Amino acid sequence: MNECAEPDCTGAVDDGYCDECGMAPSARAAAVPAPRAAAGTAAAAPPSASAPSRPPAPPEAGGRAEGAAGDGRRPNTGGPAAAPAPPSGRSPSLREARLSGSSGVAGQGAYSGGDPVAGTPSHPGAPSSRGLLGLGMVEVPPVPYRDPAGAVLSNPLVAERSRVCGHCGASVGRSREGRSGRTEGYCPSCRTEFSFTPKLAPGDVVAGQYEVLGCLAHGGLGWIYLARDHNVDDRWVVLKGLLNVGDAEAHKTAAAERGVLAEVEHPNVVKIYNFVQHPDPRTGVPAGHIVMEYVGGQSLWDLRMDHLSRDPGADGLPVDRVIAYGLEALRALGHLHSKGLLYCDFKPDNVIQSEEQIKIIDLGAVRRIDDLVTPVYTTVGYRVPERELREIGPSIGSDLYSVARCLAVLSFRFDYGGAYRDDLPDAASVPVLRRHPSYDRLLRRALQPEPQLRFSDAAEMAEQLTGVLREVLSEMHGRPHPAQSNLFGAEHPLFTSGNLVRVIDETDRLLGPPDPEGVAAALPLPLVDPADEAAAELSGLAALPDEDLVAALEGDAGPTPETRLLLARALIGVGRREEAARQLQEFGACSPGDWRPFWYWAVMALGARDCCDARERFEELFDHLPGEAAPKLGLAGACELTGGLDEAEQLYRTVWLTDRSFVTAGFGLARIRLARGDPAGAVQVLDMVPELSSVYIAAQMAAVSALVTDREPASLSEAVFLDAVARLRRLGLRGEARDRLNARVLRTALDWVLAGYGPESPRARLLGAPLTEGGLRANLERSYRERARITSDPARRRVLVDRANAVRPRTLL
Structure with a gap:
């Protein structure tokens, strides 16, 4: 409290007014300049047209202005990160390279191939005609357009918990000793005047054009009013006025918002129509009002709360819907960034869904990237750590950080304003993160404490988030959601010949213990950057x-x-690893921050059978590119080779469910299931190969081998053999390939019968002969002798004849 400045008054100023005489501070006292506070705070709630009541705010919720003037710092806009020379005995890691410089990844957008969200040439702000959420893949329940008149507040009042000084951030207008807090007064800390009462009343006509119907909500910097535009077909509009007409800072911010909105034209950003003046009813001083479109829907925060109220057991909104919202938000933020603007205060309250579209509202905190003076308005729980905001200032990376925080808050419950203000819970404790590791890694990359390790722009984050969405949908719906990668080519063909006998050998290899060199050779390769002057020539040579x-x-x-990069790839392929390492180092010096050399370091480690090092490197690449299949394939192979079968199985399964073109994932998953003694599970995987696929026949031959090879007799049955034969019949094989697979089925069936098992019916037949020891021996002998007859290899012929003699039926003669 402060002593009252009025003559002959012994009272104290409490909540802006004297507790004895009731007078406001005198002109002399009010004119004393208050020291500039280190941080000021903006009021909390945004203009949510359809949600007049708000749920309790999280701990320390509310906007906050971080001092940004006069310190000479530059915003973090992201620059190239130089790749250091590798330490003695070890090549560099991706994390080390990114931390050695600033946040950008040089060349990342140049070879991405296009805008991952809009499908247009790569450009973070490129417009799109697409209006469906989630690229049309996600079914998001539409939010009905709400009648504006029904959204008007009957008793417009700023909750006391949201009453803060617009200059210093101190609490004002709070209840004391049973007395309700004042809605108008002076801040007891800095003497700045405050007012939380609406300045427009129903029936007021602003600028002779806009008839006010009432208040919709209170936003970060002012009241939100609903009005009719009598000059344009009585359309509904929103007027946003200043929360505190006496606050020069608020005036400045509102003017900035007007300028920003006038520049922005994007389907996911609220439209501005006009900017008008109307006199304050108490002081007569003209107050500015921004005229914007009315967005009739619900904020993402309110959608979350509604969902949890209907399903108390839910952890959050369905993750596919959350990702769909995130992709649209990234489109909008990418557009702002392309205009040189930062949003700064992204949160669920500031995004409204109406019908099947979302719009970002409340651009009061937007500032230019090169603005070093305007205060920064952010919200606890969604903003970057305070130290970063204070030392670096807002950046593209900090906007993307807020998007990731918003995704997390919408997806699952956690104390995002308190214990986990700058972090996320462990994935093991959060079902949605445990179920979708790629989503977990995407969030954690965007929320890295070191700005250099985050996404460099909205397009990059959107591309990876789109890949994650495809994985999530494939898991949820049980069907693939494939898409061509903008960063990697196709995997190396697994079957090098059309000779079906050789394909049988190759499927045997793929279902057996993995070979590090074979795993490395099959991995997809990064694409050539089309911006390189030699790109056209190199694409033809690749x-x-x-x-x-x-x-x-x-x-x-x-x-x-x-x-250099393509030469390094080729040198790795021919085994000249030291020369390849030199080329990778020279490439890193030419293109600092590019992740592709680290891909080849990982591949080279795997090919050199240093599987533990390869596993660490592919882990880093998975963290960096969580929406791509290639790093998961590399990591799965390294995990399998180092004994991490559980991790490998999950990774193979994720890739295989998402895109059936990655046959290595299918065979890897089948191989692990065979190793676990689950041949039926392996066959189930191989049966997922589509009939139109070029590897369908190979997959079916592998399925036959999985059914009958290396099986314990007790695990077999007549049905297994009949299934294998039926598969062979459907394939319609001829010649040695048919005879070879027939012999496998017959050999296993004979061992099964000799172990004391037999068919349920004495008349059971297999491949035209009785399913008995005699019938199987005769059938198997004929198969071996037929193969011996047609082979041109004398040594092979002798082996087959010996096998035929060994299995022929026993006779008394």
């Missing part, structure tokens, strides 16, 4: 065998960065 590629590129006197 399909050459590694030996020919080395010969073509080694003599280049002036190699471009992409030439």
Whole structure:
């Protein structure tokens, strides 16, 4: 409390007014300049047209202005990160390289191939005609357009918990000793005047054009009013006025919002129509009002609360819906960033869904990227750590950080304003993160404490989030949601020949213990950056065998960065790893921050059988590219080779469920299930290969082998053999491939009968002969002798004849 400045008054100023005489501070006292506070606070609630009542705010909720003037710092806009020379004995890690510089990833957008959200040329603010949430893949229940008249507040009042000084952030207008708090007065800390009463009343006509119907809500910097525009077909509009007409800072921020809104034209950002003046009813001083479109729907926060009220056991909104919201928000923020603007205060309250579209509202905190003076308005629980905001200022990365916080808050329950203000709970304790590891890693990359490790722009984050969405939908619906990667090519073909006998050998290899070199050779390869001056030529050379590629590129006197990278890839393929390492280091010096050299370091470690090092590197790449299949395939192979079968199985399963074109994932999953003694599970995986696929026949032959190879007799049955034979019949194989697989079925069936088992029916037959020891021996002998007859290899012929003699039926003669 402060002593009253009125003459002959012994009272004290409490809540802006004297507790004895009731007078406001005198002009002399009010004119004393208050020291500039380190932080000021903006009021909490946004303009939510359809939600006049608000749920309790999280701990320390409310906007906050971090001092940003006069300290000479530059906002973090993201620059290239230089890749350091590898320490002695070990090549660099991706994390080390990114932490050695600033946040950008040089060249990331250049070879991404297009806007991952809009499907147009890569550009963070490119417009799109798409109006469906989640790329049309997600069914988001539409939010009905609400009658504006029904959204008007009957008793517009700012809750006491949200009454804070717009200058210093101190609490004002609070109840004391049973007396209700004042809605108008002076801040006891800095003497700044405050007012929380609406300045417009129903029936007021602003600028001779806009007839006010009442208040909708109170926003961060002013009351939100509903009005009719009598000059334009009586359309509904929203007037946003200043919360405190006496606050010069609020005036400045409102003027900034007007300028920003006038520049922005995006389907996911609220539209501005006009900016008008209307005299304050108490002082007569003209107050500014922004005229905006009316968005009739619900905020994402209110949608979350409604969902939890209907389903108390839910952890949050369905994750596919949350991701759909995130993709639309990233489109809008990408557009703002392309205009040189930062949103700064992204949160669920500031996003409204109406019908099947979302719009970002309340642009009061928007500022230019190069603005070093305007106060920064953010909200606890969604903003970057205070130290970062104070030392670096807002940036593109901090906007994306807020988007990730918003996704987390909408997806699951956690103390986001308190214990986990700058962190997330452990994934093991959160079902949605445990169920979708890629989503967990995407959130954690966007929320990295080190700004350099986060996403560099909205398009990059949207691309990875789109990949995560496809995985989530595949898991939820049980069907693939494939898409061509903008960063990686297709995986290496698993079957090198159309010879079906050789394909049988290759499927045997794929279902057996994995080979590190084979796993490395099958992985997809990063695409060439089309911005490189040699890109067109290199794209044509990329399909050459590694030996020919080395010969073509080694003599280049002036190699471009992409030439070095392609040469490194080819050198790895021919086993010249030291020379490849040198090319990767030189590429890193030319293109600092590019993740692709670290992909080749990982592949090289795997090919050199250093599987533990490869596993660490693929883990980093998975963290960096959580929406891509390639890092998961590499990590799955490294996990399998180091004994992490559980991790490998989950990764293979995720890739396989999402995109059936990654056959290595299917065979890897089948291989692990066979190793666990689950041949039926392996066959189930192989049966997922579509009939139109080029590897369908190979997958079915592998399924036959999985059914009958290395099986304990007790686990077999007549049905297993009949299933295997039926598969062979459907394939319609001829010649040695047919005879070879028939022999496997017959050999296993014979061992089964010799172990004391037999068919349920004495008349059971297999491949045209009785399912008895005699019938199986005769059938197997004929198969071996037929194969011996047609083979041209004398040694192979002798082996087959010996096998035929060994299994032929016993006779008395």
